[in-house]
Amino acid sequence: MTAPRMDVAIFSYNRGAYLKNCVESLQRNLPGVHFTVYDDGSDEPDTVAYLQSLGGHVRHMKSGGDERHGGYYNNMQAALDATQADYLLMLQDDLQVVRPFAQEELSRIHEVFEQSPTTVFISPLFMKGSKRAYFQQxxxxxxxxxxxxxxxxxxxxxxxxxxxxxxxxxxxxxxRQSGWQFAGSEEANGVLADQLFGDMVQVAEPWVFYVPEEPAYRGRVLTFGAKLAVKMAGNQVKSFRDMTAQASTAFAQRDLRVYPFAEDFVDTVDPTVRKPYKFNAYRTRWLPLILNKLELLGRRLWSH
Incomplete structure (x- = not known):
């Protein structure tokens, strides 16, 4: 039997430093994996320069025009249509691969799919410590x-x-056999998946997590509150330290009653980043959060 193959698709828009962190973490921890960056029309100079440095690993996409998500779900469909691999890992540019991923782990994913014939989605993400009770339940x-x-x-x-x-x-x-076409939101895709497939499965040894306090685009722009939050946070990627080989081995051998919460296993390079980790920089401080909400509310009222 031929060993299963996994491709990686990374979806990008105007966050060059985060994309670089994501790609480099992928190259460190899954060396040799085939990856493609689907960029949704970035025009920020540093992002454009980094995309150019990736050469043939980039597909420059034309936004589908969805107000909240740009062309994200159209680009996901393009990635699904293009891959020739058995499995496709979908990432965003604000994610980091935080530990080495071994071939035997892909074999385990293959086994889960084989033993669960209605499963089509498996989560590679660490669980968020801010939702401990929820995930444990x-x-x-x-x-x-x-x-x-x-x-x-x-x-x-x-x-x-x-x-x-x-x-x-x-x-x-x-x-592909189901005729799957991505809908325009995560919630809508959840409804569609409920009609077609069984439950999503969570891996016991995740290898991917969100970089904390990242700039979050809404409608392809950063609100004033989001920009202020990034500036207040220091405008640096809050990247993670890779798990060591020893730590990764211990992680893989732990009792599964110990849930894989990111805060328990993965540390940021900057030790001052607070736990539990927060996502979207504007959520970490009250003033940017209020300004962000007011701007988004104003946009909705103006559009009507």
Missing amino acids: RYQADTALRCYRWSADPQETGKVPQKYADIAVLHVARL
Whole structure:
């Protein structure tokens, strides 16, 4: 049997330093993996220069025009259509691969897919420490396949992440056989996945996480509040230190009752970054948060 192959797609827009951090972490920890950056029309000079340095690894996409997400979901569809691999890892430019990923781990992912014929999405993400109780309640360990499976609450109606999440390893053939076409939001894709597939699976040894306090675009622009927050935070990528080989081995051998919360296993290079980690820089300080909300509200009122 031929060993399964995984491609990587990275979705990018005007965050050159974050994209560089993402790509370099991928090259360190998954050396030799085939990756493609799908850039949604970046025009910020440093981002453009870095994209040029990647040469043939970049596909320059024309935005689909979705107000909130630009061409993100159209670009995800393009990545799915283009890959020739068995599995496709979907990343965003504000993510980092934080530990070495070994071939046997891909074999384990393959085994999970084989033993779960209705599964098409597997999460590679560490769990967020800010949601400890939620994740511990919603995920139960499958010790035979060494993964976590969703434990549904009949009171919940949302299908993210029970059925779908934007950051995932995709089973390419099953998606194509279903006629899958990405919808325009994570929530809409969750509803579609609920109609077609079984539950999403969480890996026991994740290898990807969000870089904290990143600049978050809305409608392809940074609000004034987001810009202020980035400036107040120091305008530097809050990157992670890679897990050592020893730490990674211990992580892989732990009891699955110890959930993979990022804050327990992954540290930032800058020790002053607060835990639990916060995402979207404007959420870390009250003034940028208020300004961001006011601007987004004003945009919605103006559009009507």
